[in-house]
Amino acid sequence: xxxxxxxxxxxxxxxxxxxxxxxxxxxxxxxxxxxxxxxxxxxxxxxxxxxxxxxxxxxxxxxxxxxxxxxxxxxxxxxxxxxxxxxxxxxxxxxxxxxxxxxxxxxxxxxxx
Amino acid sequence: xxxxxxxxxxxxxxxxxxxxxxxxxxxxxxxxxxxxxxxxxxxxxxxxxxxxxxxxxxxxxxxxxxxxxxxxxxxxxxxxxxxxxxxxxxxxxxxxxxxxxxxxxxxxxxxxxx
Numbered sequence: 521x522x523x524x525x526x527x528x529x530x531x532x533x534x535x536x537x538x539x540x541x542x543x544x545x546x547x548x549x550x551x552x553x554x555x556x557x558x559x560x561x562x563x564x565x566x567x568x569x570x571x572x573x574x575x576x577x578x579x580x581x582x583x584x585x586x587x588x589x590x591x592x593x594x595x596x597x598x599x600x601x602x603x604x605x606x607x608x609x610x611x612x613x614x615x616x617x618x619x620x621x622x623x624x625x626x627x628x629x630x631x632x633x
Numbered sequence: 634x635x636x637x638x639x640x641x642x643x644x645x646x647x648x649x650x651x652x653x654x655x656x657x658x659x660x661x662x663x664x665x666x667x668x669x670x671x672x673x674x675x676x677x678x679x680x681x682x683x684x685x686x687x688x689x690x691x692x693x694x695x696x697x698x699x700x701x702x703x704x705x706x707x708x709x710x711x712x713x714x715x716x717x718x719x720x721x722x723x724x725x726x727x728x729x730x731x732x733x734x735x736x737x738x739x740x741x742x743x744x745x746x747x
Contacts, residue, residue, distance in 0.1 A: 529673060552733045563637075563723055563738030564676075571733040610675060614733070620666065620691065621736060623676040 522547045524611045526624035534632045539583075539598040541627045543611030546592065553594040554612040554621070555585055564610060570594060581605070606631045635660045639724050639739035645747050646711065646718060654709045654742045656724035664727040665707035666736065669693060669720045676723065682707055711744065719746050 527542040545551055552571050556564040568579025575587040585596045594611060611624040637658045646652045656665065664683045668676040678691030682701040696715025701707055707726075711718045721743050725736040 554735055556738075561721075561741065561743070563639075563740045564725075564736070565738070566735040569733070569735050616731070616733075620678050620681055623668075625673060625675040 522551065522613045522615060522622050524553075524613045524622060524624040526609075526611050526627050528627055529625065530628045530630065532630040532632060533601045535603055536600050539596070539601045539605065539629065541596040541609050541611075541629065543585075543594045543596065543624060544592050545594060545611075545613045547613060547615055549615045552614045553585075553587060554614075555579065555583070555594075555596050556610045556612060556623075557581075558608045558610065558626075560607075567596070567609075601629075601631045603631050603633065605629060637724055637726055637737055637739035639722075639742050641742060642740070644742055644744045646744060647747060649713045651710055651712050652744065654711070654722055654724075654744070656707045656709065656739060657705055658707075658726045658737075658739075659705060660726060660728070660737060661704070662726035662728050662737070663704070664729070665701070666725040666727070667691075667697075667699065667707070667709045668723045668725065670723055670741075671720050679709065679722075718744055720744060 523546045525544045554569045555567040558564045568577045570587045578584045608626045608628045612621045614621040640655045666681040667679040680699040682688035698710045724739040727734045
């Protein structure tokens with residue numbers, strides 16, 4: 521069975537500081553990995569995805585994530601946080617052996633002025 | 634513009650009552666999904682459908698039912714058998730059933746039992 525674990529249910533950073541949201545996955549087959557963002561009372565929006573091409577994936581809004589097989593990680597980063605980045609972020613995993621996507625519990629990002 | 638429309642945005646259910654949540658997409662996507670979101674628990678899969686007139690149970694299907702009579706529509710009924718239905722419900726779709734396609738989500742329906 522596949523799963524993802526997001527370390528830290530809440531992360532708080534100052535505006536302009538580095539954003540690092542952690543995600544570790546578990547999968548017995550090559551995974552596809554995704555990061556989504558959710559603003560209050562909204563659906564999820566795809567930020568970026570890893571599908572076995574380049575290990576460093578760039579997404580929207582200046583976010584990027586690096587797939588590290590040896591560490592089974594797919595952490596999300598952004599060099600400089602903006603107030604508009606405050607939201608909940610979800611890591612997700614799927615694979616060719618599964619027909620559905622598995623989501624982590626989410627990390628709520630707060631950006632302080 | 635193409636997208637997924639969920640309605641209503643807010644829904645109130647009385648004890649013992651069945652309610653149906655609507656999900657319509659005009660993206661020509663093959664696969665559709667229903668998730669339930671509770672605080673601190675992420676998203677849990679209720680049902681999914683990869684083709685018209687076919688659907689499969691997810692992890693928490695008990696107390697829910699779905700239909701897929703048209704490619705564009707995937708309504709979810711929350712029955713009286715669902716003992717704790719208060720949650721945020723999200724519908725999603727995917728262009729193909731292959732796992733490397735991301736999902737497009739609707740804006741959700743917040744269901745509250747009164």
